[in-house]
Amino acid sequence: AQTIHQWPVAEIKAVGSPLSLGCTIKGKSSPNLYWYWQATGGTLQQLFYSITVGQVESVVQLNLSASRPKDDQFILSTEKLLLSHSGFYLCAWSLGGNSNERLFFGHGTKLSVL
């Protein structure tokens, strides 16, 4: 069975500090991977997606970057956090290829920037 693991579960960080959020997917090779951001009670905003190792597409510019160093790993990071980065970050995966399949979300990381 496939599992998706996000870390950390929650972070409290200072403005201007760096951030790194991680996501791993086990039990599925070559998944499509996604990062979503959700403000409290807000909509799901797609940030990045990746269809293969080393290839990441940016959807929205929020002074964040993403990388896919391994087939099963997706990293979201920034060198300088802004207050507006606070929110809920969700990693998700779907089957690779061009077929449209459901998204499987991780449990998310709650980020508070102070």
Add this chain to the structure above:
Amino acid sequence: GEQVEQLPSILRVQEGSSASINCSYEDSASNYFPWYKQEPGENPKLIIDIRSNMERKQIQELIVLLDKKAKRFSLHITDTQPGDSAMYFCAASDNRIFFGDGTQLVVKP
């Protein structure tokens, strides 16, 4: 890219009544329409989906309708229960998935 409009943003219904959420999309190439339910503090979970080769799909109390000509799709929850209270997101997908802004459903006992 695709734009998905979802209405209403808040929906309050009495327990036992029906609830309907409506979405519209722009890209006629969209061919997959999932619905996600998100409870407070939890991640979104797929509850039902429909593909463009169908007009109607039902799973227990959940019904989704798709009108490709009008580029509209909707979720109907019959006989709502307090446990149905949550945020619901529609989405439209071709190769990328675009979400609506969500509907907060409140089912009053």
